[in-house]
Amino acid sequence: MRPARFELHRPTSLEDALAFKAVYADEATFHAGGTELLVALKARVLHYEHVIDLKQVPELRSIHTREDGTLVIGALSSHHTIARDPLVCRLLPGYAELSDNVANIRVRVAGTLGGVLCFAEPHADAPTMLCALDARMVLASPERTRTVPSREFHLSEFTTAREENEILVAIEVPPQSGGTRSAYRCFGHTERPAVGVAAVWSSDGPKRLSLWTGAITSTPQRLSATEDAANALKPDLTFQEVWTRLAPVLAAEAASIEAHDDLHGGADYKRHLVSVLAQRAMEACW
DSSP: OOOOOOEEEOOSSHHHHHHHHHHHGGGEEEESSOTTHHHHHHTTSSOOSEEEEOTTOGGGTOEEEOTTOOEEEETTOBHHHHHHOHHHHHHOHHHHHHHTTSSOHHHHHHOBHHHHHHHOOSSOSHHHHHHHTTOEEEEEOSSOEEEEEHHHHEEETTEESOOTTOEEEEEEEOOOOTTEEEEEEEEOSSSSOSEEEEEEEETTSSSOEEEEEESSSSSOEEOHHHHHHHHTSOTTOOHHHHHHHHHHHHHHHHHTSOOOOBTTBOHHHHHHHHHHHHHHHHHHHO
């Protein structure tokens, strides 16, 4: 099915893009990679009179570091670009690996990080890992620029903290210590994950484990009981010693997740996957 007719606008600056949105308001939407939006438009699930294509806005494409070591990823960076960017590969190899395995090659080349975050489809990979990394979302409107923690960005299925007149400009990942490693593991019967788990482990910090699961619920969920148990352990244990202590805590925490049967699998099966994938992600950090 073809989408309903709409007028396409192609601004070349962030200021112009925001101005278009101010003029057309609820009749307009922003277009990034389009891998989610165009499907919804063609299915007539969504309809807009105006579509504002952001691809010509150079401010949204840069990947760089700040003086304090913060990694800044432009919202229009594609998954394919992120997976091969030298800075991402050096500073966040776990996230580069995640990006290199998103969906299929067509989605990786066309789809953007900002697009998948703003669309907020629950069965996505990036939000879970960005929560574990304590990333921040930079949002711009005609009035201001503000920063929202990734853990507060996704409010519910297809709903985020982004206001209608705002553009997601960049994703900031704070600097990681030299002893920090991150990994993401997921499983699904389709190109979308049924369950994903992200682990960030620091061997040289007071808080050693950050553990999040996604896709099993409408927004990424923190596995806080398992984190607390891990952070109470001595720092010099082997992975097998750590896992022996954490496995029962994680199994109990996973069992309490309010999952539902759907086309991605049964609720109990997905809860089981949380434990399996968490073990694999944590072991990968070692």
